[in-house]
Amino acid sequence: MNILIITGTYLPSVNGVAVSVESYYQTLKKMGHKVTILAPDVTGAKRSRDVIRYPSLLNALSKDYPIPIIPLTPKIFKLLTKQKFDIVHAQHPFHISWFGKKYAQINKAPFVLTYHTKHDEYAENFFKFLPKIISRDIVKASVEKTMQEVDLVIAPSKYVQQELKEKYPDTKTVTIPTGICFPREVKKSKRKVREKLRLPLKSKILLSVSRLSEEKNIDFALESFAKLPADYFFVILGSGPEEENLKKLASDLGIDSRVLFAGKIPHEKVPYYLRATDVFVFSALNETQGLNLLEALHAGIPVAAVGSKTTQEWLPKEFGLTTDFDIKHFSSKIQEICENPDKGLAKIEQEWALNFSIQNTTKKMVETYKELMKLKAEERR
Structure with missing residues (x-):
């Protein structure tokens, strides 16, 4: 199978979409499929035979999400029309999908969209320079247009699929x-890893792995952490437009000496921080899926999460605690998990998380591609 993936973000960015595209690319290749990625050109981007870079602009609001310009130049068009694609798979609506549809039409191939983000709820984050009502209308119109043109939309969770069906x-x-x-599992002891990462050896350590933006509610997590005893320590991995505001908040709350903003780190280093952790903290309300939750569960780490449709679907009750969006309630549940750990759950947590391995989901993706190709062929008869 020959697959074209069109994305607005890719390595060296380390956001969820970029990592997802890379994971599917590598797994599809191992399964014997040919994959071409059309991605924005950014500083530090490595050149690859399978990756075609199109022009983009630096996004001042979020360096991890460049502003795509036009994924079609004479050179790119020539490169792409040299081969026949069986599937065209876009990772975003907006003009990325418009060009995806064009490439699909040229190849007479099914056009697929993965709905990574609830775009309508984050409209004002995408277009901060516009009045809210205008940004929402732009996003709504673009998403509706894309929904009319795709052959299939892939939802990352059941609740998102249900919402899409209704809309x-x-x-x-x-x-x-x-x-x-x-x-791979980190074999070193928790103490050894903490020493390596220069983290306090005797503290209860909380961990958040998140982009530092408004919708992730890291401010809520910090305010909840401020209610915990002095022997608790909070590690926050990630970067984003709210980083300086969050650092100021930690200072204003008087907890900056117990909070480490570790910044954006390579994904392969996250397991070491998980190994050093007592509780994983998840404070977002509108995520389409819970990938970070699963990584924590795979590492055998209990989770404290704000109750949402995502956590209801992705976090079994026996593996963690979900709470109201209430500072006092959230902090009390974190303390409850820390003081009453169930060490026997680690193996079961890992087995649950493995249901969502890239190998399993890629197999389902390929089966879906094949079904679409069959339907498309029947339509042409």
Whole structure:
């Protein structure tokens, strides 16, 4: 199978979409498929035979999400029309999908969209320079247009698929969670890892792995952490537009000496921080999936999460605690997990998480591609 993936973000960015594209690319190749990625050109981007870079601009609001310009130049068009694609798979609506549809039409191939983000709820984050009502209308119109043109929309979770069905009843949808390439287990003891990472040896350590943006509610997590005893320590991995505001908040709360903003780190180093952790903290309300939750569970780490449709679907009750969006309630549940750890759950947590491995989800993706290709061929008869 020959697959074209069109994305607005890719390595060296380390956001969820970029990591997802890379994981599927590597796994599809191992399964014997040919994959071409059309991605924005950014500083530090490595050149690859399978990756075609198109022009982009630096995004001042989020360096991890460049502003795509036009994924079609004479050179790119020539490169892409040299081969026949069986599937064209876009990772975003907006003009990325418009060009995806064009490439699909040229190849007479099915056109697929993965709905990574609830775009309508984050509209004002995408277009901060516009009035809210205008940004929402732009996003709504673009998403609706894309939904009319795709052959299939892939939802990362069941609840997102249900919402899409209600909003766009004429659009075909399916749930395929974003697969995770789980790392090897860190064999070193928790103490050894803490020494290596220069983390306090005797503290209860909380960990958050998240982009530092408004919708992730890291401010809520910090305010909840401020209610915990002095022997608790909070490690926050990630970067984003709210980083300086969050650092100021930690200072204002008087907890900056117990909070480490470790910044954006290579994904392969995350397991070491998980190994050093007592509780994983998840404070976002509107995520389409819970990849970070699964990585924590795979490492045998209990989770404290704000209750949402995502956590209801992705976090079994026996593996962690979900709470109201209430500072006092959230902090008390974190303390409850720390003081009453169930060490026997680690193996069961890992087995649950493995259901979402990149190998399993890629197999389902390939089966879905084949079904679409068969339907497309029947339509042409």
